[in-house]
Amino acid sequence: MNIDYKKAAELLKNCGNAYILIHQSPDGDCIGSGMTVYHILKSMGKKARILCSDDIPKRYSFITEDYIDEEFEPDSIISVDVADTNLLGKYKEQYGDKVDLCIDHHISNTLYAKNTLVCPDASAACEVLFEVLKEMDIIPDNRMAACIYTGIATDTGCFKYENASSRCHEIVASIKKYSDINYAQINRRLFDIKSRGQLKMESAVSDKMEYYLDGKCTMITVTLDLLESLNVDLGEIDGLAGIPLQYEDAEVGVTIKQRDENSYKISMRSANDVNVSDICASLGGGGHVKAAGCLIHGTLEEVKAKIVNAVEKGMKK
Ligand SMILES: [Mn+2]
Incomplete structure (x- = not known):
């Protein structure tokens, strides 16, 4: 009620x-x-x-x-x-x-x-x-x-x-x-404040940021290996999702966080008019129009391909 x-x-x-x-x-x-x-x-x-x-x-x-x-x-x-x-x-x-x-x-x-x-x-x-x-x-x-x-x-x-x-x-x-x-x-x-691990993590993911669809879709990835090599735990990296949208031409910013061997948690952010809630829903998730998420299973390459495909379709709407 x-x-x-x-x-x-x-x-x-x-x-x-x-x-x-x-x-x-x-x-x-x-x-x-x-x-x-x-x-x-x-x-x-x-x-x-x-x-x-x-x-x-x-x-x-x-x-x-x-x-x-x-x-x-x-x-x-x-x-x-x-x-x-x-x-x-x-x-x-x-x-x-x-x-x-x-x-x-x-x-x-x-x-x-x-x-x-x-x-x-x-x-x-x-x-x-x-x-x-x-x-x-x-x-x-x-x-x-x-x-x-x-x-x-x-x-x-x-x-x-x-x-x-x-x-x-x-x-x-x-x-x-x-x-x-x-x-x-x-x-x-x-x-504002960040731990040394977070600072290292931010520069590591920014350095390896991927640019798809003419730079309109930007993507960063945090693998378990990367977490381990930088000695950072998952609880410390909740602020990363804003990084992909810092790129000036980005419309959709994607943050991929590895959960285990074959599953990845996706956070999606929209800079302007693209509805990421719809895009994430098409991938089995949901959320808000400008901030949404989903969980995808598969290899990292498969996961990235699914995301880019869904974002491309979502942008045409
Ligand atoms: Mn709330």
Whole structure:
């Protein structure tokens, strides 16, 4: 059932002790919104626990450092920024059909929860949560402000993408007004700093970038061998997908990450009008119009050929 802010606020007030589910390959928005719900519940004297199928990247440790993991029997299951139960990874089987409240901003939300607050116009799940907090008469404290800011800033690419609406700027303005934290330092943490491994990885993949379809389709590849030779782990390289679009003539930027011997995870980004959601759907995946992904099986050469073929068809549309 679709619900409004008011109903979501009411459910949060009455949810009892809760588990908070966030999506696999966690990003700033699901971590920020998960931690915001955690703080809300804790402030109301409830127990709260965040469950994620993958480890939280250390880049976000500044918003998770006051998280305390404790075991308890939950009264409710809440999910944030999770459009589909497949994104729950190893928790799908146990909790996928038991979610009481889902707060999300993906238009593709499958309405798997008993109650769903989904706002497709919101830049981030954290933006939706801000509205819920308002409904609850809660002014975000410094900790919540850092979480909400992190979600909005990361999902808008530091306010660069088209989803950086006037409303999202208003929310950030209001958060800044009532909090006392160093936002420049957060931005540096989220968007600027890199480990030595990441720096080495960026130069390695840029150096070997491939240019297809007259340079309109650019492609970088991270193989397991490359990860190993540079001593970098998969969790450290979530920022690579923007690199292929840095080339001036690129329309579609493709990042290929090897999963195992014969499977590759693809991230696709569109610079202008090409719909990469459609292209990835034709390859068995999906996502947003300008940022989508899929998983392809085969040898690396086969995978690249499939991608170029699908991108070429997608460009003609
Ligand atoms: Mn999000």
